[in-house]
Amino acid sequence: xxxxxxxxxxxxxxAAFHNEYYALYDKPVIVSMKDxxxxxxxxxxxxxxxxxxxxxxxxxxxxxxxxxxxxxxxETDDRRKPTGEWICEHK
Numbered sequence: 001x002x003x004x005x006x007x008x009x010x011x012x013x014x015a016a017f018h019n020e021y022y023a024l025y026d027k028p029v030i031v032s033m034k035d036x037x038x039x040x041x042x043x044x045x046x047x048x049x050x051x052x053x054x055x056x057x058x059x060x061x062x063x064x065x066x067x068x069x070x071x072x073x074x075e076t077d078d079r080r081k082p083t084g085e086w087i088c089e090h091k
Contacts, residue, residue, distance in 0.1 A: 029074050040057075040058075
C-alpha cells in the first residue's frame with residue numbers, strides 16, 4: 001500500500017513527486033531528464049530530504065541517484081527483450 005502525502009509535507013517537492021509517481025515504485029521505468037538523457041531501470045527508492053530518487057540500473061553494480069528537479073517525466077518501461085533482459089539507455 002502506498003502513502004499519499006498531503007501538501008503539508010516538510011518536503012513539498014519530494015511529496016509532489018511521490019504523489020505523482022508512487023504507483024511506479026519497484027517497477028521498470030524510463031526516466032526522461034530535462035537535459036535530454038533517458039535512463040531505464042527500476043524505481044527503487046526515494047530520498048525526501050535530498051529531493052532525489054534512486055533507480056537500479058540493470059547490469060550495473062551502482063544505482064543512479066537522480067535529483068527530482070532534473071527529471072522531466074517518468075513512465076513505465078514495458079520494453080523487455082524476449083530473454084527478460086532490460087534495455088538500458090543510461091550509458
